[in-house]
Amino acid sequence: MNLKLILLIPFFALFQRIKLLEYDVTFIPAKQNEFRMIPVGGDRFLKIQLYNAKGKMSLECYSSVDSSVLEKGNYIESLDLLKAYSMGIDATSSEKQIEVVKYFQPLRHGKWEFFKNGKLEYYITYNKGIKIDSIFVSNSTSK
Secondary structure (H helix, E strand, O other): OOOOOOOOOOHHHHHOEEEEHHHOEEEOOOOOOEEEEEEEOOOEEEEEEEOOOOOOEEEEEEEOOOOOEEEEEEEEOOOOEEEEEEEEEOOOOOOEEEEEEEEEOOEEEEEEEEEEOOEEEEEEEEEOOEEEEEEEOOOOOOO
16 A cells, blocks of 8 residues: 655645734744845834744844834744734625634844934843843943
């Protein structure tokens, strides 16, 4: 008897979302190892270098007004696939329905830099999403 193993991947599994809690942004990666720019709230935009489908990435947040950097750092991949309810309207029946949305939520990791008026203002160090240290940088000017 000749048996073949066929691996079926559900259609929805190909479109796992990545959710960035700090920016209230959710997106579906087109591919692994991609570069992407995402507008955030009208006054900021994100430059993301995504390394894998679970959310490992480097991120820089910029002002949309003057393109100055506001913050930058790295995310490690999500520890697990998370789920949440989402309400939507069925396009064919116009009825409200609840859907289970699956997503990855990466965690801030390492040193994050925060800027004000183009100058480094403070650092925050994270370990797998947990804030472990913060350092304010003095911007003293000599006259």
